[in-house]
Amino acid sequence: MKELLRLDDITMQFGGVVAVNNLSMNVKEGEIVALIGPNGAGKTTAFNCITGVYEPTNGRIVFDGKTIITNHPSGKMQRNYAGFEADKYLGEKTLHPTPDVITKLGIARTFQNIRLFKSMTVFENVLTAMHVRAKENVFSAVFRLSWKEERRMEAETEKLLSEQGLLSHRDEIATSLPYGLQRRLEIARALATKPRLLLLDEPAAGMNPQETQELSLFIKEIKERYDLTVLMIEHHMDLVMGISDRIYVLDFGSLIAEGTPEEIQSNQRVIDAYLGVAEDV
């Protein structure tokens, strides 16, 4: 299988805090990969590096065979750098695209703390995400010359909503939906940008066991339907073990294990650092 996303030696340091330390991982086309680990392990930070929200202090990110982000410690960080491989990427030109560029390349995400457009309806939330692929400019948009494009986007939004079972909530204000549906809507909105890789940050957070069960089916279903590759952060072990092809485990910013669900479940380091704790809760 072709490799879709690769992280090489990604380190993210905030002042003295090394939130992600020398993380290398890869995701192949068509896989569902999970990134797990205790609170504060640096999972969300890793997502933020991939999506361009943060500029990693060191390392490289490759998407679909193309280097999209590279950096090396420079300036003040050169002295304070606490990670590894400080010189490895020195020769390379630093690349630091803004998040919208990453989205255009085909990586979409959801957020750990749901971030819907709060003044908009369910329909508008999804429609807004279509803007990035719209073939129109301000002039044609204002004078309604691209009304066909608008109709197409509206029709597609409608289709997407009905596929996600959200059509009956079409005209409700997004933030007034129940929690589980808000998470679904966030996924639908991400899908509207037509991604190849979908990043889900704790999609089951706040859901009850039944909703979680539904979610795992849902993720599998959209993966097939939209030909997606999925990388997700999740604490619900049933969900993770049930649908992941492979799992990466982070602890204090560093990778402590990777493997199939069976391998991870029986890995002593993971049990000590994370799984054991999780069962106590």
Add this chain to the structure above:
Amino acid sequence: MDRAKKNHLIRIFVAIAVVYLAVLVLEFTLRPTSILFTVLRKGAIYSLVAVSMNLLNGFTGLFSLGQAGFMLLGAYTYAIFTMPVSVKESERVYRYYECIVGFDTGSFVGLIAAGLVAAFFAFLIGLPVLRLKSDYLAIATLGFAEIIRAIFQWDVLGPLTNGANLLREYKDLSRITLPFTDIPFPPTLFVFIVAGVCILLIVLLINSSFGRAFKAIRDDETAAEAMGINLFKHKELSFVISSFFAGVSGALLAAFQYTVQAQQFESMMTYEILLIVVIGGIGSISGSCIASFLYIALSEWWLRGLDMGKFLGISAPDLFRSGFRRLVFSVIIMVIVLFFSKGIMGDKELSFERMKAFVKRAGRKKKETAK
């Protein structure tokens, strides 16, 4: 398009047509010096600039305080462009300077040029500032407005701006004619048409895919960016367009006033417009328009008596002296802001359904009190 939406649009068009027809009728029946015309014209001009500010503040979540500066640019551009060459060459306006502008244009070209000049300056300001956090825009635009006001009064620019002196005898409202004829254009109608077309364009923009992108940025920058919306590009777009229309409204103001002077475009003017936007409701186009007319009517007309010794039939020359109007006006504004903290309209638009519901509610209340 479904039926309900179509009906809604038709009703809006009919309402607008009625307003314009009323303006036209008034223009042929009332005395041309009637105060009502002042209120209507100035109200329409302020509606346009308030809506343009709302596009930025209310719909894109950017806070700019440069409206007066962009209006100044528009007013000067319009005056300089449309002043006939013969006037420029005579001593009547450019008395102390040799005017260096050797051409003149019609009012339409003047209006467009006014918008473009303002938009160009906004573009330049936006380049560095809009990459930063939003607060910097307010500081930068406020500074810009103050600086541009000083620069336009500067001696060295005299051959262009006539220094600190007035500009006049350009295509003001008394000199604007119907296209290709010498028949004077009904002045109030002219202001209404220009302002109306501009506001219509802004409404079309807000209801387009780009308008949704603006609202997304206002609601949540991080999420908007994650949905592929280029923050800088869209903020710059909104800022430039907003400034374009501020420039056009400056040009209209110049036409309305018959004279232009840089001194007049103080930051007080920007605060006035901001106040109108807040009173009308941040994020409501119709709110901005209603508030503009109310504000202008209140300050120019209804409270006039307070300065003239006689108000609502009460004659008290000692109390109702020059300056008292401002005091009462400030109190009224304060009360409105305190009790309608979301503005007259909130972020909703005026519609027949809403008016019907309002009347019904008022009627019900009356009945209840009658019981």
